[in-house]
Amino acid sequence: MSLDQREFRNALGRFATGVCVITANPEGEAPIGMTVNSFGAVSLDPPLVLWSIQKDSECFPLFEKATQYGVNILSEDQQALSNQYAKKGQHDLVEGTFRQGSSGVAVLKDVMTSFECDIESRIDGGDHVILLGRVLEMTTHPAERNPLVFYAGKYRELK
Template structure:
């Protein structure tokens, strides 16, 4: 039986996810970021997280070179940032959207949480590359609600 790609994507969409903007510095020291919903924990000791990057993404070359990155879990009121940094060619961070973290990484202002990571490993994963990062620093604001995505649209926790 051959799997229908559209149906597979729709069924995957039934799993509610948070929305993150993964940020890094380009080799020219320009801050950039892209929206993803493929973030997960891997290990507590050492502290490892993962996300996946589509191999034909316009950000793939920059993340292939980056040795560190930050995972920024967006807050419920940051839907505009999610939409902006999900657009092809719209990955240069606007100056008022970030601060610089302890490890020199762009950290999205107002995010629920941020994980500053060094690259632990990269693995092939079909049409994606799986990036595993060792978490070096975390920041979190427990007063904020996360931005949630399910069945093709943004949702709110209640």
């Protein structure tokens, strides 16, 4: 069976996802952030999560060097933050918008939830690499907010 890549991508876009900024501070580099919607839960015991990065991403070499990453789940009022870290060449974290988590990884302030993770393994996934992470720390924002949702190539609201 042969799949048309554009048609396949559009079909995958019919699955609604949340939006996250993945952060890292690889040794010798400035802390970085990258917007993704490829985040997923894997296991409660041990606590494992994953996300994937395209091998030709400009951030790929930095995440290859990283031993940890942060997952920062965005709320619907943080669309500008999502857009900021989705832009090519704009991945350095802005001073004052992040903190060093207790595990040492950079995490964004005022997000719905952040997970601090050690990278357990990197798994080849075709044109992507899947980064499996063990959650070391978790911070949740106490206020009730709606998540930033992405569906069919656009931001959406929960109703």
